[in-house]
Amino acid sequence: MRNTFKKEEKLKSRNLISDLFTSGKSLSAYPLKLIYLQKEHDSPFMIQAGVTVTKRNFKKAVDRNRIKRLMREAYRLNKHLIYESEYTKKHIFMFIYTGNHEEKLEVIDKKMKKIFRDFLKKY
RNA sequence: AAGGCAGGCUGUCUUAUCGCUACGUUUAGGCGUAGAGGAAAGUCCGGACACCAAAGAGUAGCAUAGCGGAUAACAUCCGUCGUUUCGUAUUUUUCGAAAUAGGACAAGUGCAACAGAAAGAAUGUACAGUUAGGCUGUAGUGAAACCAGGUAAACUCUAUGCGGUGUAAUGUUAAGUAAAUUGAAGUUUGAGAGUUACUCGCUCGAUUUCAAUGGGUAAGCAGCUAGAAUUACAAAGUAAUUUGUAAUGUAGAUAAAUGAUAGGAAUUACGUCUUUGGCGUAAUACAGAAUCCGGCUUAUAGGUCUGCUUUUUUA
RNA sequence: GCCCUUGUAGUUCAACGGAUAGAACAAAAGUUUCCUAAACUUUAGAUCUAGGUUCGAUUCCUAGCAAGGGUA
Numbered sequence: 397m398r399n400t401f402k403k404e405e406k407l408k409s410r411n412l413i414s415d416l417f418t419s420g421k422s423l424s425a426y427p428l429k430l431i432y433l434q435k436e437h438d439s440p441f442m443i444q445a446g447v448t449v450t451k452r453n454f455k456k457a458v459d460r461n462r463i464k465r466l467m468r469e470a471y472r473l474n475k476h477l478i479y480e481s482e483y484t485k486k487h488i489f490m491f492i493y494t495g496n497h498e499e500k501l502e503v504i505d506k507k508m509k510k511i512f513r514d515f516l517k518k519y
Numbered sequence: 520a521a522g523g524c525a526g527g528c529u530g531u532c533u534u535a536u537c538g539c540u541a542c543g544u545u546u547a548g549g550c551g552u553a554g555a556g557g558a559a560a561g562u563c564c565g566g567a568c569a570c571c572a573a574a575g576a577g578u579a580g581c582a583u584a585g586c587g588g589a590u591a592a593c594a595u596c597c598g599u600c601g602u603u604u605c606g607u608a609u610u611u612u613u614c615g616a617a618a619u620a621g622g623a624c625a626a627g628u629g630c631a632a633c634a635g636a637a638a639g640a641a642u643g644u645a646c647a648g649u650u651a652g653g654c655u656g657u658a659g660u661g662a663a664a665c666c667a668g669g670u671a672a673a674c675u676c677u678a679u680g681c682g683g684u685g686u687a688a689u690g691u692u693a694a695g696u697a698a699a700u701u702g703a704a705g706u707u708u709g710a711g712a713g714u715u716a717c718u719c720g721c722u723c724g725a726u727u728u729c730a731a732u733g734g735g736u737a738a739g740c741a742g743c744u745a746g747a748a749u750u751a752c753a754a755a756g757u758a759a760u761u762u763g764u765a766a767u768g769u770a771g772a773u774a775a776a777u778g779a780u781a782g783g784a785a786u787u788a789c790g791u792c793u794u795u796g797g798c799g800u801a802a803u804a805c806a807g808a809a810u811c812c813g814g815c816u817u818a819u820a821g822g823u824c825u826g827c828u829u830u831u832u833u834a
Numbered sequence: 835g836c837c838c839u840u841g842u843a844g845u846u847c848a849a850c851g852g853a854u855a856g857a858a859c860a861a862a863a864g865u866u867u868c869c870u871a872a873a874c875u876u877u878a879g880a881u882c883u884a885g886g887u888u889c890g891a892u893u894c895c896u897a898g899c900a901a902g903g904g905u906a
Contacts, residue, residue, distance in 0.1 A: 398537095400538070400539090401538075402539080403540080403776095406774080406775095408773085408774065408775090409774095410737065411736085447774080448774065456807090457560090457806085457807055458807055460807095461775095461778095461807060462778095462807095464774090464775095465539095465778050468778085468779095469538080469779050470779095472539095473537085473538095473779090490774090501780080
């Protein structure tokens, strides 16, 4: 499969996001944290995913944008782990960066793989 | 020549692979084109644009403050006068540079530590001008006592300007319902309610029936990027700036695109060597459009230019 | 996005433009005690930053920085 991450695959609806934060479950692998919820949505993709960085830890918009780009890149390169598994229920994902300084892509990539492995182990 | 300070300009380039957003094209896969800044930042001023007829009048409030000009407008910019500081020089003047919220204390009110006789109307001490009184001058304290005193980035006064809310404005499309809104008719008749900081004013009566609209769902689309546009040349003007001609097509996202990896080049720093260079390592600032413009302020590695200044060398 | 407020010792708060910025708690040292606590005595410690107005600024003005709040 192709490693894309297009508009339709991104988590955008405010309602879905607030549902996710009120009733979602979480997995953690510092400096990343995944909040997930099994829920039907309109997207043709199996998972709608978003990333977020708190303003408290990164005051400058440049830093926040950079980390979000790195997280999107890591998700894009690793999502095949889930799509190629036997699991097929629809989910919404939100990745939160809980660290307070910028990490390199390879670190984030490693943690992303760990989170996906943990996620698949649970089902 | 090297270093420091201040200001102006500039603000790394390139190839491949994997991706993102918009537009065009394509039956689909795909392909083509375009894709952050000088400050996009702070939100400190000024506008454009849109809506609010509950948008009116007055007061309050806020802003500005020599003079002339520029501009769509400004608290911005240009010129000039005054004032202050510095330099040259030195009796002053003149000259050069920098800074400057720079109306009014002769409308009224307030304030002035310490010192001083006295800080607002009081006339003291010593000396001198004259012998006494009175008057005048000098000394002494202080930032200010040269008197119609000082102080308005003290209240205040004067002149000028300002209606409010901000693109999440506003318009429109689809589904679809109220105890809400609007219109018409009937019945009844005046206590109250609402509105901008306040007053005047202004708006709204209550209930029943019928018809229409329609909260929320931060839904979709428009607004949304051709504009006080950019670049070049010429002319006018001391300048800010204006006018004319030609060329150019230059982001439009919305949990929010403009990225990642690998290689090469450039610059800088450090280390090392076989030292006009080679090799290795590291770094490449400040910072990310959110309706759009004009300014202001703040941040900024490296390069480059200008001014001032310090040290060394040579003449 | 828009709007507003506040910055004073380690903490919570004071201070008309005027002498050496004050109080409580906390901290340090000492006295007391076999030791600790309590009590008592003493000490150190601050106006967010940079300019300006003024004879003089925590106070007034301007710009920046930081923190907090409101609104949709």
